Amino acid sequence: MIFTLSVTSASSTAPDTDIFNISEVAPGIYLHKGVHVTFEDKQHDDIANIGFIIGDKCTAVIDTGGSVTIGSNLHKAIQETTDKPVCYVINTHIHFDHVLGNLSFVDEHPEFVGNETLKAEIEGNRSFFLEQYLNDLGPNPSTNSIIGPGIGVTDTKELDIGDRKLVLTAYPTAHSYSDLTVLDEKTGTLWAGDLLFRERIPSLTGDLKGWLKVMESLKTLHVSLVIPGHGTTAKNLSEAMQDQKRYLDTLLTETRQAIADGLFLDEALELIGNDEKVHWLLHEQHHKANVIKAFTGLEWE
Known part of the structure; x- marks a missing residue:
């Protein structure tokens, strides 16, 4: 089921009017798919x-x-889809594109939920968000416009939303320092957050080896549908992760080799992962940042 909603924008970075697309990707599960644009784009x-x-x-x-x-x-x-109130707002990690809309739900008084580490991350980044994303925080932006979780998940937590159990799993450092997945047991749908990228190049802000380790643990899950943080949904989780695993494995192997060869970071930036360029959108914008993060994390291992 797919429908569109006509809305009026309140952000100076978005068009005056837009069509907000929603798809029912599984019974009772609705997805708004993000667009693949740069952070500088008006639709960032x-x-x-x-x-x-x-x-x-x-x-x-x-x-x-x-x-x-x-x-x-x-x-x-x-x-416009349901009369059931919003009882939980679950954030899969810290990044702006996943959390800055939280303020829009405050008046409904839901429980905000995230990885336990997300609490401290939000507190430590309020000023950063306000400075970097001032125009995205509504008409009266302040540090209080950034809403963090009241409920922190340290391992797993189950939420019951009425004949529907959601299993939340928190992870050690991987894509970020606060990754969390949501599994809807009723349909076998996994919201993977940014632990999974498809089409758009993965963005490494946490720990490369940790991310690969978490991906191995995800393979043990039995799911009918996976929703990545970016990109298209998939029915087969292992297959959906193949491109990302290849990219991260390449990043790990070639970075280690560059370090072993005694290359400086600026030299490594020109050599690592070049073959991956044809496989990913926005490679030019984000790949070098991934190399820098990998190199600085691996040079003293």
Whole structure:
């Protein structure tokens, strides 16, 4: 099921009017698919996959987008889809494109949920978000516009939204320092957050070896559908992870070799992962940052 919602933008970075697309990708599970653009693009606040799950009792939101505008559009889409109130807003990690829309849900008084580490990350990044994303934080932006979790997940946690159990799993440092997945047991749908990128090049801000280790653990899950943080959904999780695993393995192997060969970082930047360019969107914009993160993390291993 696919429908569109006409909305009026409140952000100076987005068009005055937009069509907010929502797809029912599994029974009761609705996805708004992000666009593949750069951080400098006017749609930078709409690059992540976000959505919601409707239970018999209430609705759980999975990520809220990169601005108050996107969060408001998502909230309006929920209200036009169901009369079940929003009881949980779940963030899969710290990055702006997944959390800055949280403010749009505050008036409904849901529980905000994330990895336990997300609490401290939000507190430590309020000023950064305000400085970097001022135009995305609504008409009266302040450090209080960035909403963190009240409930922290340290291992796993189950949420019941009415004849529907959601299993939340927190992970050690991988893509980021606060990764979390959401598994809807009723449909076998996994919201992987940015532990999985498809089409758009993966972005490494946490730990390369940790990310590869977490990917191995994800392979043990039995899911019917996986929703990545960026890119298209897939029915086969192992197959969906193949391109990302190849990229991260290449990053690991070639970075280690560059270090072993005594290369300086600026030399390594020109050599590592060049063959991957044809496989990913936005490679030019993000690959070198991944090499820098990998190199600095591996040079003293």
